[in-house]
Amino acid sequence: MIRFLLRFTGFWLLAGGFVALIVDGTRSIAASGLVLTSAGDAWFALAPGSLERAETSAKAGMPAVWNAVLLPLLSMPAFALLLLIGLILMGLGRVRERSRFEIG
Incomplete structure (x- = not known):
């Protein structure tokens, strides 16, 4: 399954x-x-509130993960x-x- x-x-x-x-x-x-549309731009176009919530919670919990992992992923083409x-x-x-x- x-x-x-x-x-x-x-x-x-x-x-x-x-x-x-x-x-x-x-x-x-x-x-x-x-x-090229970045993944962050596509996410912001689809659901801006959820992107902002994810950013604030990731920065509050683990800012190193946000800067080292998530930002490069969000800058990739969607x-x-x-x-x-x-x-x-x-x-x-x-x-x-x-x-x-x-x-x-």
Whole structure:
């Protein structure tokens, strides 16, 4: 059941990453230059209140984690972050093939 949830969530994150890539590509063509939406900008556009709450709670609890880990992740292009997390979840939820030499 957990593998299914990991694959299901990973699939939707991959789909979201491809949608973000298409949106950035369309904006880049319209602007005649490379336009990339950062993950932080996308999060702020979707739910600004939750981003602010996450920032204040992370800075209050562990400011080093916010500065060293979360800020670089939020500055990544949104499509790259979604694709990366989606691939990781798909890999964690993959069904292993049984070896024909395995006993049991």
